[in-house]
Amino acid sequence: MLRVSTRGEYGVRLMVDLARHYGGNARSLTEISQAEGLDAKIQYLEQLVKCLREQRLVESTRGAHGGYRLARPPEQVRMGEIVRALEGQIAPMICATEGAMPVICDRLDGCSTKVLWGRVRDAISNALDSMTLADLVEANRPISGAGQFVTLTPRARRAERQLS
Amino acid sequence: MLRVSTRGEYGVRLMVDLARHYGGNARSLTEISQAEGLDAKIQYLEQLVKCLREQRLVESTRGAHGGYRLARPPEQVRMGEIVRALEGQIAPMICATEGAMPVICDRLDGCSTKVLWGRVRDAISNALDSMTLADLVEANRPISGAGQFVTLTPRARRAERQLS
DNA sequence: TTATATCCGACTTGATTACTCGGAATAGGC
């Protein structure tokens, strides 16, 4: 549990693809989705990339030969920015929402579990913010091109979960 | 996002309640749910406490004056054990499931994002395992009894999410 | 024997996720 949705999954992969091609031509969603084995979900990617554009993480050009490129060099894009753009603020529990001090939960200091969820949130934030797109591209360099991408069926996801 | 479900939320609160009363009589679900403002969900708690018993985190006695007690002193119960019992293995992404090395994703080393999700998973695990029930009870001691517990409606949850 | 509990599996429902659909706007190449 504590899952990242497909928005986060696909969106991060999309950004890694853009990082790999940083400096070159704009990448169309068609190209990206094929490279990532997501050609069936190209329309879904449209939605995701919209969030990324609104957060100024990518820039787009329309029309023929159009597409997307990173708005900044990969070293300057923290993974936390990407995930937040796609999934919203990190908040394992409603009383532990990043940034906003929730008025909604009136247990305030009386709630002993708040400490716990706050720490979980900070741990996630730090993990995400301590890596950049460049780190991910780097890690993969030596074996670039190897391996096919597989999109998991809901069935497979469930199967995996059973392993616990 | 990256939410803990109500299973984790209520289950942790239940365990904190048991920790507060460690050494005393068994606590019935009726008592616990009233103390935590969850009286409406007592049947739901039954489900959760079942998982906790199966993982030997609590012991139960049936019949009148029955109830639940911690199987170990609070200092010896890591929060990670509790959350895993309730929500399953920590796995922000299917390819980053605790323990099991997933055969399902054949991208293997070729997948640059695996590093990211692995780190997120470890960060969560460490945060949870570095706290015990005793830590949570401690943190709350000075103001015990203050503040009412509020169960949030789905509407309120959605409202909170908009804040991002 | 009665009241209070845990125990158990199956069922229901509402919310959320993961898409799909149809079409408008924009830009390059002929």
Next chain:
DNA sequence: GCCTATTCCGAGTAATCAAGTCGGATATAA
């Protein structure tokens, strides 16, 4: 100017999952 490739946009849908319900069996103290 027209055709094609592309981004852009809002609304709709279908499947999944979380959250909670229901009915009843079993155990135990008073």
